[in-house]
Amino acid sequence: MRFIADPNPSRYKTAWVSLSAILLAAVLTGFVFAAYGSNPLEVYRTMITGTIFDSRGLADVARRTIPLLLIGVGLTLAFRAQFFNIGAEGQILLGAVFAAIVPLFFPLGVFSIPIMLIMGALGGGLWALLAAWLRQRFSVNEILSTLMLNYGALYLVIYLINGPWKGKNVRGFIYTDEFPPFAEMPLIGGTLVHYPTLILGIIAALGLQWLLVKSTLGFELRVVGENAGAARYVGISSGKIVTIMALITGGLAGLAGAAEVSAIHHRLLEPSQISLGYGFTAIIVAWLARGNPALVLVTAPFMGITLAGGDLLKIVLNMPFRIVDVFSGVMLLCLIASEIFIKNRIKWGR
Amino acid sequence: MSNFLELRNITKRFPGVVANDAVSLEVKAGEVLALLGENGAGKSTLISILYGLYRPEEGQILLEGKPVQIASPRHALQLGIGLVPQHPLLVSRHTVAENLALGSSGLFPAGRIAPKIEQLAAQYGLTVDPKAKISQLSPGEKQRVEILRSLLGGARVLILDEPTSVLTPQEAESLFAVMRNLREAGKSLIFISHKLEEVLSITDRIVVLRRGKVVGGLATKDATKQKLAELMVGRNVDFSRKRQPVQIGAPILEVSNLSAKNSRGLEALKNVSFTLAQGQVLGVAGVAGNGQSELIEVLAGLHPPSSGQVKFEGTDLEPNPAKRFEAGIAHIPEDRIHMGTVPTMTVAENLSLRQYSQAPLSNNGIRDLIALETNAKEKILEYTIATPSSQTPSRLLSGGNIQKVILARELGANAKLILAVHPTYGLDIGATDQVHSVLLERTKSGAAVLLVSEDLEELLSLSDQIAILYHGQLKGPFPVTEITREQIGLYMTGGAV
Ligand SMILES: Nc1ncnc2c1ncn2[C@@H]1O[C@H](COP(=O)(O)OP(=O)(O)OP(=O)(O)O)[C@@H](O)[C@H]1O
Ligand SMILES: [Mg+2]
Numbered sequence: 001m002r003f004i005a006d007p008n009p010s011r012y013k014t015a016w017v018s019l020s021a022i023l024l025a026a027v028l029t030g031f032v033f034a035a036y037g038s039n040p041l042e043v044y045r046t047m048i049t050g051t052i053f054d055s056r057g058l059a060d061v062a063r064r065t066i067p068l069l070l071i072g073v074g075l076t077l078a079f080r081a082q083f084f085n086i087g088a089e090g091q092i093l094l095g096a097v098f099a100a101i102v103p104l105f106f107p108l109g110v111f112s113i114p115i116m117l118i119m120g121a122l123g124g125g126l127w128a129l130l131a132a133w134l135r136q137r138f139s140v141n142e143i144l145s146t147l148m149l150n151y152g153a154l155y156l157v158i159y160l161i162n163g164p165w166k167g168k169n170v171r172g173f174i175y176t177d178e179f180p181p182f183a184e185m186p187l188i189g190g191t192l193v194h195y196p197t198l199i200l201g202i203i204a205a206l207g208l209q210w211l212l213v214k215s216t217l218g219f220e221l222r223v224v225g226e227n228a229g230a231a232r233y234v235g236i237s238s239g240k241i242v243t244i245m246a247l248i249t250g251g252l253a254g255l256a257g258a259a260e261v262s263a264i265h266h267r268l269l270e271p272s273q274i275s276l277g278y279g280f281t282a283i284i285v286a287w288l289a290r291g292n293p294a295l296v297l298v299t300a301p302f303m304g305i306t307l308a309g310g311d312l313l314k315i316v317l318n319m320p321f322r323i324v325d326v327f328s329g330v331m332l333l334c335l336i337a338s339e340i341f342i343k344n345r346i347k348w349g350r
Numbered sequence: 351m352s353n354f355l356e357l358r359n360i361t362k363r364f365p366g367v368v369a370n371d372a373v374s375l376e377v378k379a380g381e382v383l384a385l386l387g388e389n390g391a392g393k394s395t396l397i398s399i400l401y402g403l404y405r406p407e408e409g410q411i412l413l414e415g416k417p418v419q420i421a422s423p424r425h426a427l428q429l430g431i432g433l434v435p436q437h438p439l440l441v442s443r444h445t446v447a448e449n450l451a452l453g454s455s456g457l458f459p460a461g462r463i464a465p466k467i468e469q470l471a472a473q474y475g476l477t478v479d480p481k482a483k484i485s486q487l488s489p490g491e492k493q494r495v496e497i498l499r500s501l502l503g504g505a506r507v508l509i510l511d512e513p514t515s516v517l518t519p520q521e522a523e524s525l526f527a528v529m530r531n532l533r534e535a536g537k538s539l540i541f542i543s544h545k546l547e548e549v550l551s552i553t554d555r556i557v558v559l560r561r562g563k564v565v566g567g568l569a570t571k572d573a574t575k576q577k578l579a580e581l582m583v584g585r586n587v588d589f590s591r592k593r594q595p596v597q598i599g600a601p602i603l604e605v606s607n608l609s610a611k612n613s614r615g616l617e618a619l620k621n622v623s624f625t626l627a628q629g630q631v632l633g634v635a636g637v638a639g640n641g642q643s644e645l646i647e648v649l650a651g652l653h654p655p656s657s658g659q660v661k662f663e664g665t666d667l668e669p670n671p672a673k674r675f676e677a678g679i680a681h682i683p684e685d686r687i688h689m690g691t692v693p694t695m696t697v698a699e700n701l702s703l704r705q706y707s708q709a710p711l712s713n714n715g716i717r718d719l720i721a722l723e724t725n726a727k728e729k730i731l732e733y734t735i736a737t738p739s740s741q742t743p744s745r746l747l748s749g750g751n752i753q754k755v756i757l758a759r760e761l762g763a764n765a766k767l768i769l770a771v772h773p774t775y776g777l778d779i780g781a782t783d784q785v786h787s788v789l790l791e792r793t794k795s796g797a798a799v800l801l802v803s804e805d806l807e808e809l810l811s812l813s814d815q816i817a818i819l820y821h822g823q824l825k826g827p828f829p830v831t832e833i834t835r836e837q838i839g840l841y842m843t844g845g846a847v
Contacts, residue, residue: 004405008746214719215715216706217715219706223703226694227692227694229685230689230691230692230703233690234672234703234704235672235675347405
């Protein structure tokens with residue numbers, strides 16, 4: 001067997017190799033399930049019937065799809081410009097913190113929700129901007145800095161809910177007071193699906209796809225991402241592009257964080273409850289979308305199903321809390337490994 | 351002499367082109383064979399087949415009379431076929447010895463390979479320090495490492511794809527010395543070059559390809575430049591001095607006491623002053639690395655000067671490449687792949703790289719994809735760019751055609767000052783001729799050209815004035831009629847004062 005370089009893989013091939021990688025991940029994770037004494041087929045049946053063939057399950061998928069959609073769209077675009085933001089997790093938290101300022105300190109009545117979303121976007125955007133600035137000013141790799149900033153955000157939230165922002169009426173619990181009702185985002189009845197954010201996510205996916213293909217900014221970010229030397233040569237400022245990418249990708253993550261606290265939790269609370277790992281799962285969402293923000297409309301629900309299905313395993317099959325992370329992790333590994341099959345053709349024999 | 355290697359009716363197709371069309375040729379032991387042909391004639395493709403990178407659709411390869419199927423570069427080397435690629439594929443962070451140890455089939459450590467390197471180096475004159483880091487080597491030294499890699503692997507035929515295009519004349523001379531030594535030792539060499547003088551001086555036999563077909567083969571002793579050019583292009587080519595007297599107009603570029611540091615903070619330009627007038631061509635000669643890149647980058651707005659003045663049409667310009675292009679400064683950069691184009695983008699997009707944000711290519715920040723296509727079609731026709739379509743990624747084009755994409759984009763109607771760095775490097779004689787005509791055409795309509803080249807022929811045949819850069823200092827400019835080749839050579843090496 002040998003590999004022959006295939007510099008221009010077709011979309012069809014990319015799609016089926018990616019699907020095979022996901023399938024392989026499912027098989028490999030199946031062994032883990034078997035090691036827990038569960039029949040893998042049974043596990044997957046539970047995951048699928050409990051999510052897409054069940055109205056409550058479907059609502060749960062939608063709930064998880066919302067933040068994945070927002071964050072995944074931003075990451076997809078930023079990856080195109082070679083800005084590797086893997087700190088969405090921290091940007092979600094900053095978004096939640098900035099949004100919480102409104103109901104906790106400046107109750108604004110009916111305007112609260114839009115202002116909270118704007119504040120959230122600002123918080124997440126500024127947090128990512130810090131990484132962009134470190135890269136421009138000191139050439140610090142943003143993969144490292146955004147990862148470090150995750151910890152910063154984590155400790156900031158823990159400090160706030162333990163200290164200055166700790167609720168007055170919450171006794172021993174560590175979180176803030178509950179937001180007033182006007183700061184609660186509307187939900188689809190009986191579910192946790194905050195449809196205003198969902199609509200924003202769909203608009204973001206289509207809008208950024210348009211931006212990429214049709215706008216001069218989209219062209220500039222592609223030039224910066226695909227050949228930084230050429231960008232310098234024609235005078236496209238990569239500093240400007242990186243700044244905009246940080247604001248968009250961090251802003252969307254912050255928006256997602258703001259929506260989570262406004263719609264679901266109604267207070268600022270433990271970091272692990274605000275995010276549920278959306279920031280990391282969104283990296284898989286963006287990877288699968290392969291640089292096309294609109295494709296996130298497909299890949300985000302897919303990972304939404306995985307996350308919601310993982311929850312079912314905890315409840316129905318009594319599996320450990322983070323079992324679904326195993327699946328996500330194996331999937332990411334398989335996808336990265338599958339890259340060699342996309343960029344090469346296989347020939348059998350010598 | 352026996353045939354070491356023989357190709358029979360090799361055919362290789364790519365979507366839209368037959369890159370090799372029933373090519374037959376043989377390589378004898380102990381000879382240097384030249385492979386000539388225009389850009390896109392199929393030379394690199396043929397080499398890639400020999401090196402196991404592509405499989406031919408039809409035809410046979412015989413090695414010492416026996417048919418072989420070459421499966422991969424490693425297999426090629428096992429069979430005794432080595433390639434020195436045009437752009438070295440070495441790991442820059444590692445040392446020479448480490449790189450060579452990586453390449454060899456057995457797993458022998460860098461330490462044990464050093465004596466072997468030294469022995470080969472002494473035998474063929476391939477001087478290189480095994481402990482040096484690749485990143486510190488000059489292009490010529492990197493090439494020697496690539497040759498060593500092939501020899502260590504047991505190569506008996508060595509393929510060199512345009513090896514001299516990245517070398518200074520001195521480095522090229524020492525490469526030729528190595529090639530002669532290898533031939534003495536009974537190795538065969540396949541040599542690809544667009545420079546006919548080199549081909550005539552170093553090779554024994556010449557095979558010419560045109561549009562994928564072999565159109566002629568002859569012994570080098572029977573060949574002349576004229577004859578080869580005609581075989582390659584299929585028509586008569588004029589090698590005479592091309593410059594015709596033109597109307598010299600008002601000064602367009604005035605440079606006074608310009609100094610600049612290079613990226614490592616060292617003084618790379620020292621007090622450079624000159625004036626360039628409309629219609630004039632100023633040729634800048636010099637060995638690479640004597641300040642040419644810095645001079646061009648400062649003028650193009652890519653690099654800040656440390657002191658001195660640059661006036662364009664009597665005014666100071668902002669150090670911004672986009673603004674300078676708009677003002678009329680075109681820049682044909684030295685590096686087409688890392689600077690001049692975005693290889694993953696389509697030909698149409700590359701043609702729009704300068705004006706993508708202006709009407710008609712876009713309005714209010716929204717790109718007009720129909721105008722993009724129209725613009726591309728026009729330029730592809732005007733500059734006869736050979737590409738399957740305007741939507742082909744530019745990286746799939748042959749070197750010459752990538753250069754045409756850059757020329758078509760840069761030399762729009764408003765180019766008043768053209769900064770051209772090695773504008774014909776890697777181009778065939780037809781394309782070179784075309785580039786020269788385009789540049790000279792522009793001077794007739796009042797554009798000035800600053801031409802940086804290591805090719806003295808080119809400088810002498812195009813320039814009105816010649817200046818020489820040596821250690822950041824500019825000698826001249828001298829009128830081309832008042833300076834001899836020998837004087838230029840002396841200035842280039844710091845011999846004259
Ligand atoms: N991978 C590829 N896919 C499609 N077309 C290709 C590919 N490689 C080469 N070609 C086409 O095949 C033809 C021959 O190209 P090749 O690179 O062999 O030319 P060449 O003689 O080496 O030219 P140059 O002197 O410019 O290097 C060209 O028309 C080129 O566009
Ligand atoms: Mg070639």
